[in-house]
Amino acid sequence: MLQARWGEVTEVLARREGAVEVRVAFASAPELDGPALLYPTLTGPAAPGDRVLVNTTAVQLRLGTGGLHFVMAVERAEALTPAADGHIVKLRYTPLQHTVRTVEEGPDAERLDACPGLAGMPVVTAELHSQVAAIAAGVHAAAPHARVVYLMPDTAALPLPLSRLVPRLKDAGLIARTITCGQAFGGDLEAVSLPSALVAAKVVAGADVVIIAQGPGNAGTGTRLGFSGIAQADWLHSAAALEGTPIAAARISFADPRPRHHGLSHHTLTLLERFTLCPVTLALPQLPPEQADWIGSQIAPLLPKHRIETYDGEPALSLLSRLGLPVTTMGRTVEQERAFFLAAAAAGVAAAARLG
Structure with a gap:
């Protein structure tokens, strides 16, 4: 079963192409405070102070994911607009399905x-x-x-x-x-x-x-x-x-x-x-x-x-x-x-x- 909770970004730790590592604090569960990985193409950007919905499953189950949470969504007023103009959908039939432009x-x-x-x-x-x-x-x-x-x-x-x-x-x-x-x-x-x-x-x-x-x-x-x-x-x-x-x-x-x-x-x-x-x-x-x-x-x-x-x-x-x-x-x-x-x-x- 998926485990998730709301937290707040406190720090940007590292960036690489397609991914950002942030530190997230959880007011309701401070023992889970720690790094989380965010994919901007799925969630949009995040900055310190942003409220984020975080998948905490791997950390709570102590799975071998490098001790990372994963950001599912960033709370924001504006809508996300697609960066690609393709129509092929990846992660199909999941809440994070998104379109990409494929070579085909x-x-x-x-x-x-x-x-x-x-x-x-x-x-x-x-x-x-x-x-x-x-x-x-x-x-x-x-x-x-x-x-x-x-x-x-x-x-x-x-x-x-x-x-x-x-x-x-x-x-x-x-x-x-x-x-x-x-x-x-x-x-x-x-x-x-x-x-x-x-x-x-x-x-x-x-x-x-x-x-x-x-x-x-x-x-x-x-x-x-x-x-x-x-x-x-x-x-x-x-x-x-x-x-x-x-x-x-x-x-x-x-x-x-x-x-x-x-x-x-x-x-x-x-x-x-x-x-x-x-x-x-x-x-x-x-x-x-x-x-x-x-x-x-x-x-x-x-x-x-x-x-x-x-x-x-x-x-x-x-x-x-x-x-x-x-x-x-x-x-x-x-x-x-x-x-x-x-x-x-x-x-x-x-x-x-x-x-x-």
Whole structure:
């Protein structure tokens, strides 16, 4: 059940493209005072002294959202006017449904329809948002002038501006543009479907490489099939159907305490063995012998169907360090989860190897 209450903005803490972090005080529940995230395209702007309606569900349930509330509305006398002239509605049939202008209804619609496919363009798919930085760095470490586009589908967070990572990657030149598709919103470009977004990445955004990964907030249940990243199989199918080159980034960990994620995660194994119906490339990193042997013992079921390639991810991690881009996954650093980030980087290097 949704939990919400009225509060007052006391301070603006930070701004980034598409999002503002504010501090909110609750007169009726001061124990909930704290930071809240506001999306101006949904609520309009807010300033200290404004009365706001805040969704407090995540904080009250202690969910893994970084300790943030979310502003649902700002009390104001004037009406909000749409910034976009499109007619496609995102967050449909919710109180926050809003219109966006998508690539399918813009001036590039005819070019999208005329595009025969991706012509072999590498498409790297990854389960976790925390893999995106290392994948992009892997591409640039091997092909410094490559143009990388990040495509965010709607299987985890729906607002791209929730991500603190993506603006940093854009500022560093590792990502050129972003596209959000389905019910996800807030990218440089909006698209109705993932296949259409892939074509737009090539035709409109000029991508050399596309990264598809969930936004923050991957959902998992501990069951074999109950994880949102299983959609990675669908992304690989779309890339193959459009005659791109589908590359799967492996989820690997030797620091995660959960046995099902030790070595090559059961998520990667399940989606590639059971749900990916086309041949794809699985990029693996160069690892110490003991870790490499462990992974080697896990991939036997994948060998009849998929191509396994191994790449050195270390230059990508060095690039992230030089750029001053610290990355974490589930609170663990590169030093603590080196195999995880090396695996993501290897997928980026695999994509760069296809650029010729």
